[in-house]
Amino acid sequence: SFQMSPQGELVTNSGYPVQPGIQIPEGAQSLTIGADGTVSVKMAGDAASVEIGSLTLTDFINPAGLQAKGENLYLETTASGPAQNGTPGLNGLGGIVQGALEGSNVNVVEELVSMIETQRAYEMNAKAISTTDSMLGYLNNNV
Incomplete structure (x- = not known):
């Protein structure tokens, strides 16, 4: 402004x-x-x-x-x-809009879905590591 x-x-x-x-x-x-x-x-x-x-x-x-x-x-x-x-608005330059507020260019719904997918993938990987660790511990103790 x-x-x-x-x-x-x-x-x-x-x-x-x-x-x-x-x-x-x-x-x-x-x-x-x-x-x-x-x-x-x-x-x-x-x-x-x-x-x-x-x-x-x-x-x-x-x-x-x-x-x-x-x-x-x-x-x-x-x-x-x-x-x-x-000059604004010509040759690929942006325009000028008096009194306007710039909005976010982020789609909140898509980003929340992406965050949930990432969180689920992290949980799955953490569980896989935990299971592998348990299996290796079992093998180490019993072999």
């Missing part, structure tokens, strides 16, 4: 300014971000919105090659390839 800094900049929830920087004019009543990344504000007394900037999205050839810096921040590396900036 984005916020306005005390200096009037559009910043992330961690306080980092968006790139390229977007300055929110003093007296802005509302801010909207379009699906294409267009950032607009409505000024007091104006009916029409005024465009104040545009957000871009960045992609990498190999996102797994990015270096994790912490706090959901990553650094470009030679393994990740160079940053490729573009």
